[in-house]
Structures are given as structure tokens and as C-alpha cells.
Amino acid sequence: MEVTIDEALRRGIHAQNEGRFQEAERIYRSILQSSPQHGDANHNLGVLAVHFGKIDLALPHFKTALEANANQEQYWVSYIEGLIRFGQLESARQVLAQGRQRGLKGDKVDQLEQQANGSEQASVSRERASEVITLYKQGNLDEALVRGRALLQQFPDDPNVPNILGAIHSSLGQHDAAIDYYMKAIELRPHNVQAHNNLGNALNELNRFEEAITHYNKAIELKPDYPEAHYNLGIVLSEVKRYEEAITHYNKAIELKSDYAEVHNNLAITYDLLDKLDLAVVHYSKAIDMQPNQTEIQFNLAHTLRKMKKFEKAIPHYSQAIALKPSYLNAYLELGMLKHSEGSHDDATRLYRFSKILRHSTGIEAVYLNHLKLWIDQKNTTQSRSDLSANYGVDGEAGFIRTTIPVDPELPKILCSLPTLSPHDESKEVEHKSASQIRRGGVQHSKGFNLFDSNQPDIKQLKDKFVNTVSTLLNSSIFIDDSFFAIYQGTSAAQPHHHLNEWDREFNLHSVKYAAVYYLAVGDTAADEPGNLKLHSPDILIEPEVGDLVIFPASRTHSAYYNGVEKRIILGVNFYKM
CATH class of the missing domain: 2.60.120.620 (q2cbj1_9rhob like domain)
Structure with a gap:
């Protein structure tokens, strides 16, 4: 006997209530094949999509259900709630106004109106959120975490709160916890651009590069003119050695934010890795023009100039890196190597000694220093070669x-x-x-x-x-x-x-x-x-x-x-x- 639509619907609802979601979805979709505008089948498919965090897939079904039967209050509620969670507040307000005109009312409807209008009862006020953000920026992370958790308990549906909590956990190095909060923020608002970008950052910290790339790309899809997402995507693409793609996104970030010194620095590093040293120098120089007191950029430019044998140009940047950071071991070492190479042995000796002190262990500078001292003392260093001969019963x-x-x-x-x-x-x-x-x-x-x-x-x-x-x-x-x-x-x-x-x-x-x-x-x-x-x-x-x-x-x-x-x-x- 052929199953009627009503019987199929009952079976679908039973499967859904039993947690057999795939079976329920299959039944609802079979109903839509013969009755595409069926209200309950569309609505229940939307509910399933929301359950799995796919609100963007739920909205068309809620809309179709409402168009099929505008007298069903739950259709209005589900559609408005979905629009709010998806971040489409203006659309939610418009649909809510239409529902009010048709007699839509009740506590749930009032609550949705508060959420759609950004009421204090539904979302955190800017002032209270700012308190937590200020603590976070000041480095008072433990207190920020306590207050952030309290806000989340009070405002569980505000996507901004888990996003803030994710940032706090990331700063504490607790990236797994951060990921959970960012995922919660995205669940509450799938088009949350900042949360997708932040989630990418946390995944990157855990070397989950492909997942990070997915979320950076999602942030860019939602907001193509988001320079930070392009920059972050460039970083992780470099990590997986997709250098040409990284360069594309670094350049896009610069196009969107021309004074982005960090991007110029990372773009230069990528060119350096590809042995495009002239281009690396161009972008290191631009980064220094924007942020002359950035130690790493000064050192990076000096290092690249050293690779190009442009020692005279490299020396001022090594010196500047040391002036900015007097404990910069590698700057002392590499500057010492340049001085050694040009015959300034006293300067080289002094710089090697600084390196040795800073390292607190034996490093290559000890080799250079020892050999330089022997050279200065005019000792015959080639005598060490004899150690590989008759002393050990080996043919010389x-x-x-x-x-x-x-x-x-x-x-x-x-x-x-x-x-x-x-x-x-x-x-x-x-x-x-x-x-x-x-x-x-x-x-x-x-x-x-x-x-x-x-x-x-x-x-x-x-x-x-x-x-x-x-x-x-x-x-x-x-x-x-x-x-x-x-x-x-x-x-x-x-x-x-x-x-x-x-x-x-x-x-x-x-x-x-x-x-x-x-x-x-x-x-x-x-x-x-x-x-x-x-x-x-x-x-x-x-x-x-x-x-x-x-x-x-x-x-x-x-x-x-x-x-x-x-x-x-x-x-x-x-x-x-x-």
C-alpha cells in the first residue's frame, strides 16, 4: 500500500524525535519531491539544518514553510530566530513586523524582538563588553576570563561573547579552548567574519594548517576587503610552502592596507625563501619606512643584504637591531662575521664575545672566536690536521x-x-x-x-x-x-x-x-x-x-x-x- 504524505510526515517526525536524523531528512526530502511547498516538511528540514549548525541551509526551508502557511506561528518564530542567528537582523526585524501585523505575539516573540533590536536583555551592552576587552588588552587575562564567562552565562546567545573568550584563551596559549569558543561564536552567527579569522589563527597555532586555510578563506569570502584575513592566510600558506599563493594574499592585504608593515615584512621573508633577494630588500625597506623601530625587520634586512654580499649596507641595520634590542644574539653574531670577513678583527672579537655571553652555552661564535684568536696569535692552525694520522695508527x-x-x-x-x-x-x-x-x-x-x-x-x-x-x-x-x-x-x-x-x-x-x-x-x-x-x-x-x-x-x-x-x-x- 502506498504511503501517504501524512503518514510519511509522521514517520519523519518519529525518526527525528528518536535522533535518527539522516532517516528523518531522507523522509522529508521524499515528501518535497511530490509536494515542494509542504510546510511541515520544509520547516522540519530547516530545524535539522539548524541542529547541525547549517543555518544558511535552514533559512530557505523556513521561508518556504512560512509562505505555505502563514498562520503557523512556529514557522514565523523559526524563520525570525534563524535570521537573527545568521546575523541578518534587518531582515529579522522586517519579518517580525509582518508577523506582528498578522497577530504574531507572545513571550517568545517579544524575546526575538529584543534580540533583533539588540536589546540589553539579548546581547551584551557595548559598555560591559568593553570592560572585558579593556582587561584583555591590558594583559589582565585571568580577570578578563572571569568576567567573560559571567557574561556568557548571562548572554548565551550573543556571538560576541564567545569570540572575546576565544581571544582571551588564545592569549593564554590555550588554543583548544579558544577553538571551542570561536566555533560557538560561528554557530551563533555563521557570517561572523572576525570569528572565522580568529579561529584560523588558533588552528594555525596548533599546526592544523588546512583547517586554518578553510576558515581564513571563509572570512575572505564573507568580507573580501578584510586585509587581516588575507595577511593571516598568507602566513599559513607560507607554512605549507604554497609560496606563490601566499604572495598573492600578501599583495592583496597591502592593496587594502598600504601601510601594513607586518605584511611587507612577511612578503619579504617569502621572497627571501624563494631567493628573490632584490624583491625581499624592497619590502623590508618599505616595512622599515613604516616601522623603523621594529627590531626583527631591521635584522631581516641586514641578513638578506649579507646574503647578497652587500656588507656595507647590512652593517647599519645590524647595528640598529642591536640598539633596539641589546640582547639580540644573532645580530651580534652576524655583525661579528661581517667584521671578521672585512678584517676588523678587534670588532669581530668583541661581537663574538657578546654573542658567547648571551648564548650561555657553546655556539658557532666560540669556533670563530677561537680560530680568530689563534690567527691573531699567529699560531699554525694547520697542525690539527696531523691529528688524523699516525697518532691513531692510521696511514697519514x-x-x-x-x-x-x-x-x-x-x-x-x-x-x-x-x-x-x-x-x-x-x-x-x-x-x-x-x-x-x-x-x-x-x-x-x-x-x-x-x-x-x-x-x-x-x-x-x-x-x-x-x-x-x-x-x-x-x-x-x-x-x-x-x-x-x-x-x-x-x-x-x-x-x-x-x-x-x-x-x-x-x-x-x-x-x-x-x-x-x-x-x-x-x-x-x-x-x-x-x-x-x-x-x-x-x-x-x-x-x-x-x-x-x-x-x-x-x-x-x-x-x-x-x-x-x-x-x-x-x-x-x-x-x-x-
């Missing part, structure tokens, strides 16, 4: 040390669980880009070059063993510059390369910088290409075993080729002898 011409550190059986598993990059991935990473041409095929390289900074107990233990072993061998303390691992599997290679960087060559640190390779797994030693370490000029082939540690000058070109099935795992370290 071979120029390497081979020793062992027993392998922790858990360490290969730990390294294999850490993030890695393929050669293709490395070409897209700023930190890896310059070395991306070295590796080929199936090799996976650790993400970053600071493995020994890990708090993982096994890695910390290996670092201690490495430092003790090498310091004893070289009879000297050491400074570790880079630490990383690589996993070779299948056809893979590290093509001929060395580990001297630009400043090693500039300061002639060849004699005090070393590279070390530690073998955690040697893989298929019977393979055609077993991955042996080849040192070049003169050519030496080293066939390592598990636990071997091979140390050689960082200036020595070396390579390895592998085509085994099993994983071959090495740990690399670049370090300086102090």
Missing part, C-alpha cells in the same frame, strides 16, 4: 680515523620512525635545498640537521658517547654544527660532496672542521653497490661494519652508492675542533 695519507661505538639496538627503529625527506622533498625545503642535489634514488634524509638536539633518551645517550669518543681521539673539546641521519634502500646514492660551508671557506676553517659517519646498519654488503664510503683525492674505499665511526676532514670529498634491498642506516655529524 689516508687522512681518516676509524673507531667503534656499539649500536643501541633500539636506535635504528627510533630513527626509522622519525620524519624523513626524499631527494625530491629536499629540493622543496629551504634548509635542505642547497644539499638536495647530493642525494639520489631511494635515500631518505632526516628532516633538519639537528638530530642531537632531540630529547629522546637513546639519541641523547648516543650524543654523549659521540662527544666523549671524539673529544678523546682528538684530545680537544668539539662543537657540533650538524647532526642528521640517512636511510639508504634500493638504488640510492650520496654523490661526491664535502661539508664546508660558505663561512668555513671565508674564515679558512678547513683545518678544524670534520665530518663523521656512524654506521647503525650496513644493509646488503653483498650487493653490487654495497654503500661503501669512498674518500676522494686520494681515493680510499672504506668497507664499514655495524658500529663503525669514521672521521675525516670536512673538506674531503666523499660519496657512497648502494643498491641493496635491506636498509642501510648512517648517522652524520659535522663538527669543529675547539
Whole structure:
């Protein structure tokens, strides 16, 4: 027997009351296929949409229901309430006036009128909201939180209150709580542009980048001329390395707000990452014109000018950064490097010493300072090269040390669980880009070059063993510059390369910088290409075993080729002898 519309409606209402919302929606939509103007089916579909926070989808159904039966008071109430929650207050007032003319009345209607007119009974007064905002801006966050929560209890339907509470929680670093409040603000007013933007900020702080992008885009969709949303979207697009898109939104933000110094700074950073250094300088300079007392911008411009070898132009900006922030370690260090490079050794020494004091630990400035002191004292720094010869029973011409550190059986598993990059991935990473041409095929390289900074107990233990072993061998303390691992599997290679960087060559640190390779797994030693370490000029082939540690000058070109099935795992370290 064919089901009537009334019977279908009863089934739909029953399913809705039982919480079987998808079934209820399916039934209501089937009713609308035969009777598109059906009042109850349209109204109930709208109620379902509101339940799921989709007020924009609910409004057309409420409107159709009201047009179908203007004598149904609930249709008026639902439609007006939906308009208010969607932020369309003027439309809500117009519909309410029409309802009043038709005899619409009652406590609920009076309450809706108060909300539509912004009554104190429905929404927070500007004065009370301002009290909380003032506390927030003054940094009195705990008191702001207490008052904000009290306002939310009193005015649960005002979308401004959860938005303010979200901002307070964000400032406290409580981004999960902030997200909940921003979501509440959006639920109360889906077209809440500021809440979408703020939600994007909180998601960005939690590295939930794709979700952040969604909400920034929603804010821009609702308000295309919102410069802050374009700026924030640019930031997160840069985080996910969508640099060209980021540039588009930074430029849009500048178009909307020409004196936006922060955008010029971030746009410059993006151009810097893309090696478009001339454009980076242009925008750093514009940012400084607008905010000359911004330390980071002064430093960023100096750093880029240094990369361009425009040392004379860089020096005033380093000096200004230090004047603005006397504890700016990196500014002292990089300015010291420039002074060192131009031969102003007294200035360089002073700046390196400041850097050393500020760091409270050993940093690269200690290497530069030590080497500069030796140079000034006219000591023969090349004597350190002899440490890699007969003192340790190694042929002097071979120029390497081979020793062992027993392998922790858990360490290969730990390294294999850490993030890695393929050669293709490395070409897209700023930190890896310059070395991306070295590796080929199936090799996976650790993400970053600071493995020994890990708090993982096994890695910390290996670092201690490495430092003790090498310091004893070289009879000297050491400074570790880079630490990383690589996993070779299948056809893979590290093509001929060395580990001297630009400043090693500039300061002639060849004699005090070393590279070390530690073998955690040697893989298929019977393979055609077993991955042996080849040192070049003169050519030496080293066939390592598990636990071997091979140390050689960082200036020595070396390579390895592998085509085994099993994983071959090495740990690399670049370090300086102090």
C-alpha cells in the first residue's frame, strides 16, 4: 500500500524525535519531491539544518514553510530566530513586523524582538563588553576570563561573547579552548567574519594548517576587503610552502592596507625563501619606512643584504637591531662575521664575545672566536690536521680515523620512525635545498640537521658517547654544527660532496672542521653497490661494519652508492675542533 504524505510526515517526525536524523531528512526530502511547498516538511528540514549548525541551509526551508502557511506561528518564530542567528537582523526585524501585523505575539516573540533590536536583555551592552576587552588588552587575562564567562552565562546567545573568550584563551596559549569558543561564536552567527579569522589563527597555532586555510578563506569570502584575513592566510600558506599563493594574499592585504608593515615584512621573508633577494630588500625597506623601530625587520634586512654580499649596507641595520634590542644574539653574531670577513678583527672579537655571553652555552661564535684568536696569535692552525694520522695508527695519507661505538639496538627503529625527506622533498625545503642535489634514488634524509638536539633518551645517550669518543681521539673539546641521519634502500646514492660551508671557506676553517659517519646498519654488503664510503683525492674505499665511526676532514670529498634491498642506516655529524 502506498504511503501517504501524512503518514510519511509522521514517520519523519518519529525518526527525528528518536535522533535518527539522516532517516528523518531522507523522509522529508521524499515528501518535497511530490509536494515542494509542504510546510511541515520544509520547516522540519530547516530545524535539522539548524541542529547541525547549517543555518544558511535552514533559512530557505523556513521561508518556504512560512509562505505555505502563514498562520503557523512556529514557522514565523523559526524563520525570525534563524535570521537573527545568521546575523541578518534587518531582515529579522522586517519579518517580525509582518508577523506582528498578522497577530504574531507572545513571550517568545517579544524575546526575538529584543534580540533583533539588540536589546540589553539579548546581547551584551557595548559598555560591559568593553570592560572585558579593556582587561584583555591590558594583559589582565585571568580577570578578563572571569568576567567573560559571567557574561556568557548571562548572554548565551550573543556571538560576541564567545569570540572575546576565544581571544582571551588564545592569549593564554590555550588554543583548544579558544577553538571551542570561536566555533560557538560561528554557530551563533555563521557570517561572523572576525570569528572565522580568529579561529584560523588558533588552528594555525596548533599546526592544523588546512583547517586554518578553510576558515581564513571563509572570512575572505564573507568580507573580501578584510586585509587581516588575507595577511593571516598568507602566513599559513607560507607554512605549507604554497609560496606563490601566499604572495598573492600578501599583495592583496597591502592593496587594502598600504601601510601594513607586518605584511611587507612577511612578503619579504617569502621572497627571501624563494631567493628573490632584490624583491625581499624592497619590502623590508618599505616595512622599515613604516616601522623603523621594529627590531626583527631591521635584522631581516641586514641578513638578506649579507646574503647578497652587500656588507656595507647590512652593517647599519645590524647595528640598529642591536640598539633596539641589546640582547639580540644573532645580530651580534652576524655583525661579528661581517667584521671578521672585512678584517676588523678587534670588532669581530668583541661581537663574538657578546654573542658567547648571551648564548650561555657553546655556539658557532666560540669556533670563530677561537680560530680568530689563534690567527691573531699567529699560531699554525694547520697542525690539527696531523691529528688524523699516525697518532691513531692510521696511514697519514689516508687522512681518516676509524673507531667503534656499539649500536643501541633500539636506535635504528627510533630513527626509522622519525620524519624523513626524499631527494625530491629536499629540493622543496629551504634548509635542505642547497644539499638536495647530493642525494639520489631511494635515500631518505632526516628532516633538519639537528638530530642531537632531540630529547629522546637513546639519541641523547648516543650524543654523549659521540662527544666523549671524539673529544678523546682528538684530545680537544668539539662543537657540533650538524647532526642528521640517512636511510639508504634500493638504488640510492650520496654523490661526491664535502661539508664546508660558505663561512668555513671565508674564515679558512678547513683545518678544524670534520665530518663523521656512524654506521647503525650496513644493509646488503653483498650487493653490487654495497654503500661503501669512498674518500676522494686520494681515493680510499672504506668497507664499514655495524658500529663503525669514521672521521675525516670536512673538506674531503666523499660519496657512497648502494643498491641493496635491506636498509642501510648512517648517522652524520659535522663538527669543529675547539
